[in-house]
Amino acid sequence: VTPGNGPCRHDARRIPLPGRARWSWLLGSPIRQRRLRQLTRLLAPRLPPGYVALDVGSGPGYAVRALVRGGRAPAGHWLLADPQRAMFTRREILATVPSLDRVVAEGGQLPIRSGSVDAALSLGVLCCMEESRIPAAVDELGRVVRPGGWLLFAVPKWRGSADESLLARAGFAPVERLRPGRGLFRKQD
Numbered sequence: 487v488t489p490g491n492g493p494c495r496h497d498a499r500r501i502p503l504p505g506r507a508r509w510s511w512l513l514g515s516p517i518r519q520r521r522l523r524q525l526t527r528l529l530a531p532r533l534p535p536g537y538v539a540l541d542v543g544s545g546p547g548y549a550v551r552a553l554v555r556g557g558r559a560p561a562g563h564w565l566l567a568d569p570q571r572a573m574f575t576r577r578e579i580l581a582t583v584p585s586l587d588r589v590v591a592e593g594g595q596l597p598i599r600s601g602s603v604d605a606a607l608s609l610g611v612l613c614c615m616e617e618s619r620i621p622a623a624v625d626e627l628g629r630v631v632r633p634g635g636w637l638l639f640a641v642p643k644w645r646g647s648a649d650e651s652l653l654a655r656a657g658f659a660p661v662e663r664l665r666p667g668r669g670l671f672r673k674q675d
């Protein structure tokens with residue numbers, strides 16, 4: 487485990503994959519689900535019909551389920567990206583999303599065309615990465631989201647302002663904040 491800067495500071499390459507995914511059930515706790523619902527409400531009404539969206543560091547897919555099952559998101563296509571293949575085993579969650587692909591990938595190296603997604607999610611992910619990998623991961627978000635597209639973003643409060651500076655550098659401006667480091671951002675044209 488990387489020496490701590492916060493409660494969930496770990497990196498996908500440092501902890502054996504099965505060991506980390508074993509804790510994925512924690513992501514489904516009621517308090518997290520409530521927070522995800524709060525956040526996803528910001529994005530759902532802004533998604534254009536037929537959108538393409540990406541959840542980076544998706545885990546089992548709880549955020550996408552909250553968006554789709556909450557009934558507010560129109561029909562669109564989802565891509566879930568996570569470096570832990572074992573995160574994708576919760577079929578009952580994935581089954582709630584009609585159009586979905588999964589890819590095993592690091593946030594700093596997404597196998598996705600530039601400007602090809604209408605919206606991206608990065609929820610509780612940067613805080614799980616080594617500090618040195620974070621700028622590349624934020625740049626990748628800036629690369630794949632089209633101008634005018636959306637980013638739903640969350641990190642713990644203690645690192646919210648610093649990470650928002652990185653988002654600004656990658657071209658994202660805040661649209662609706664629940665607090666620093668948690669809210670909806672828009673990619674500038």
Ligand SMILES: C[S@@+](CC[C@H](N)C(=O)[O-])C[C@H]1O[C@@H](n2cnc3c(N)ncnc32)[C@H](O)[C@@H]1O
Binds near residue numbers: 568591
């Ligand atoms: C706290 S979980 C959040 C999961 C999901 N975003 C949610 O809100 O339910 C952090 C996720 O980040 C993923 N992750 C860790 N390091 C990563 C990296 N370098 N690139 C992309 N995802 C990473 C983990 O595998 C894990 O699924």
